[in-house]
Amino acid sequence: MDGARTVRASGAGEVTPDRLTALLAELTRMLLAASGEGASELEHAVAGVAAGFGARTSMVLVPDGATLTVLVGGETRTVAVRAFPDVARLDKVAALKPWTRDVGRGRYTLAEAERTLAAIDGSPAPYPWWLKGLGIVLFSVGFAPLMQPTWYEVGSTAALALVTAALALAAGRWPRLAKVLPLVAATAVSVLVLEVFARTPAHGGAVLLMLPALFYFVPGDLLSAAATELAAGFVTTGAIRLVYAAFLLLQLYLGVMLGVYATGGDTSALFDLAAHADLPRWATFLSWVVFTVGTVLAFAVPWRLLLPLLATVYLTVGVQSAATKLVGEVGGTFVAAAFLGALATVLARRPAAPPRLLLALPGFFTLTVGSLGMRGLTSLAGGHPVRGFHDLLSMVTTVVAIAVGLLLGAVLAQRPRPLP
Structure with missing residues (x-):
């Protein structure tokens, strides 16, 4: 035989x-x-x-x-x-x-x-289900100040993220729910925000209150990964991933709209006005610690990698902030993405270092762009076409900036390695 x-x-x-x-x-x-x-x-x-x-x-x-x-x-x-x-x-x-x-080195039979x-x-998950749920909550809360630096944004996100975390954990037990999880989560969050949390414009726009709790489902990373693959020549893979990311984004958008209809409101409720900032700078600075801890727990990253990942997050944010002051928002994002790509590639060379994906992922999330897509779609639905198309155009521009930046950083830092 x-x-x-x-x-x-x-x-x-x-x-x-x-x-x-x-x-x-x-x-x-x-x-x-x-x-x-x-x-x-x-x-x-x-x-x-x-x-x-x-x-x-x-x-x-x-x-x-x-x-x-x-x-x-x-x-x-x-x-x-x-x-x-x-x-x-x-x-x-x-x-x-x-x-x-x-x-690969022939050390195993x-x-x-x-x-x-x-x-x-077959290894078990490193954290129990309740810690994964806590991770999703911390992941959202850490992202909240990026939307609105207010205590109200942080508090409402914590409450809303408990709902999305419960749904995400339930989807792990019921695969049918997983197929429509972004739609269900967006509908639930939309209803709660419109009925409970967005009662006054003083607390900011409804969409800004929704987005942090939905950040776990927003496909900004998928959009950037798709663009990176297209730029690297993986045309089929990148194109399919791009279509899938757009589908997830539309599920979230439809869920938000269903929440509007379920509460008996109209699309004008989807305004995008930021509240007056009252979060101190130290809280905004520490929010990235909360975000990184949430990333570790939500995505089952080994706990020993927390400090290296936290360092990459703060370095990426620092580079983006400094570069933005010099070359603008898009240029700053591109420079930060190139820095992150090069840093992750160089660090991953060490045998004991984690893979490049793990080193880059939290920093990658800090540059994510899917929320701009959500804001653009909901602004269009809310009767704000200029703001909506502006956000969608910003999303496309930022996707390309992140993708090309990551690719450039990796290419500059990568050693030649022909396939066997």
Whole structure:
């Protein structure tokens, strides 16, 4: 039988084409499932593991699937792999980096590689469900001062985020809810804001009160990842991810509109006027600590990475603030994205360092642009076409600035590494 044929790779033990293909297919599935922020590193990671067993691979990639071809011992195997892209379990991403490095260097036999990969895939979540929920709340509260630096914004976001966190946790148990989660969450938040929290213009616009609690679902990171993939030449992957991000954004918009209709109001309630700032500067500064802790808990990032991620957040915010004063908002975002891309790429070179995705993700969120898309759509619906189109144009401009900046930073900092 063809599957019984074995070849020997240096230091790797006996390797059968079928078993190696199964291992690489499982690795591809796990990487796809963690590729919500982009899949540009996936092909190289799989090829590196294959090289550890004297094999070669080629791949045709889309965001939720891949066709993997493995050439080993003169035989070829081709398999199709499917997985929905997400960033829910970044602890697995952190564990896969040393695993792929060691396997690629021939330090594991095939049996050892299979066993350790299965252990990573089957590992329990690092935090209990209630800490994940707390993380979603802190993630939203930390973002709130960016919308409106007011105590009312922070307090209302904490209450609203409890609702979105409960829905997100429920979606983990009921997959049907997960398919329409942005729509359901946006509807619930919209109703609560219009009925309870946006009773007076003194507290700011309804949309500004809604957005922080919905930030966990806003696809700004997906939009930027899609643009990055397009700029890097991953046309199919980037285009599909862009369409999916737009679909999620429309779900959120429709949910907000359903909330307006359910409360018996009209779209004029969706005004976008900021309240008078009363949050002290120290609270705004510390909000990034709250945000980063929320990111760690919400996305299952290992706790030991909190301080490095916090440093990247403050460095990114600092660079963006300084550059904005010199070259404007779009230029500042571009410079900060390039800095973040280069910093994450350089730090990730160290064997003990976390993967580039984990190092860049919190800083990436600080530059996110999906909220501009939401504000633009709701401003249009609320009868403010000039403001609405301005926000949508700003979203497109900022998406490109973040994408090209991240790509430029990574290219400048990356060492050449031809595929095996």
